[in-house]
């Protein structure tokens with residue numbers, strides 16, 4: 001067996017560092033692989049539990065059951081040399097779909113500094129450690145993808161992926177304009193196949209409907225009172241901000257290192273309008289759209305959506321529609337961050353929104369898998 005071919009293009013030329021104040025990824029409960037159980041059974045048996053997920057894998061306990069990992073002290077890992085593979089991999093994600101690619105979690109602030117270790121070299125080392133798991137996931141995913149492509153062929157809904165990606169890339173700045181996005185969203189379920197270059201000026205668009213969709217999508221991810229299930233935003237001062245939503249209220253809290261939450265504010269989501277980026281913000285947004293457009297996990301999410309919609313819609317329209325939903329979700333979150341943190345809708349505000357959003361984006365359902 002050898003390491004499968006891996007696409008490293010998303011992380012090529014990138015450097016990653018891990019500032020000592022962060023610890024944000026230690027809020028995700030780390031899985032312990034079977035081969036790693038020996039160390040924990042022998043040295044830290046009380047720090048092992050089983051996950052609440054259906055597969056019931058072993059994982060590390062969290063402070064107070066919902067805070068950071070119990071091995072995190074003063075934002076540093078107290079078992080660093082023996083930390084699980086799960087922890088070593090962050091902020092890299094190996095996505096297994098039609099092939100294997102590495103995606104970079106932009107919620108990690110260490111991915112934005114331009115300093116630190118060479119990302120490709122780090123990911124290659126991780127791939128060597130995960131050879132067996134990557135091969136077995138690839139075998140499983142190949143079968144799923146074969147079935148998916150066969151169903152698409154029979155339903156006559158598939159188009160050439162690279163042509164669709166190129167068309168989006170050629171029109172990328174338009175995807176930062178709310179009026180254009182609203183038109184696309186209006187048409188995705190109606191047109192046989194959209195031509196991005198020639199959307200008629202007469203196409204109706206409903207800003208209110210789009211704003212409601214953006215708010216609903218963002219609120220869905222915050223709709224829990226379990227801190228383990230809601231989005232985390234690690235701000236520039238390294239605070240772990242969490243947002244929990246009920247029907248008419250979003251509560252903003254900060255979690256401390258012991259797992260306690262302190263409420264900082266709240267807002268009625270209806271009081272947050274969906275705002276457009278300014279010219280500098282649009283540039284940053286376009287760069288992020290370009291990353292999404294190249295991600296295999298984004299493609300896997302489009303495929304998942306086609307399956308969920310019973311293969312009734314054209315691939316191109318579903319692809320553009322998924323991109324638009326993603327963009328308005330991000331922009332609504334940027335608008336919410338601006339409400340609480342005054343981050344604005346310029347380059348800085350959009351960058352902070354990406355930091356807030358990308359971890360959840362990588363969690364979107366897909367027919368492939370992260371290893």
Ligand code: SF4
Pocket residue numbers: 017018019022023024025026090091107108109110111
């Ligand atoms: S999120 Fe990134 S910077 Fe923060 S602790 Fe994890 S790897 Fe380090």
Ligand code: SF4
Pocket residue numbers: 025026027028030060069070071072073076077078079080083084087
């Ligand atoms: S084991 Fe260490 S690196 Fe992993 S989540 Fe816990 S504190 Fe963080």
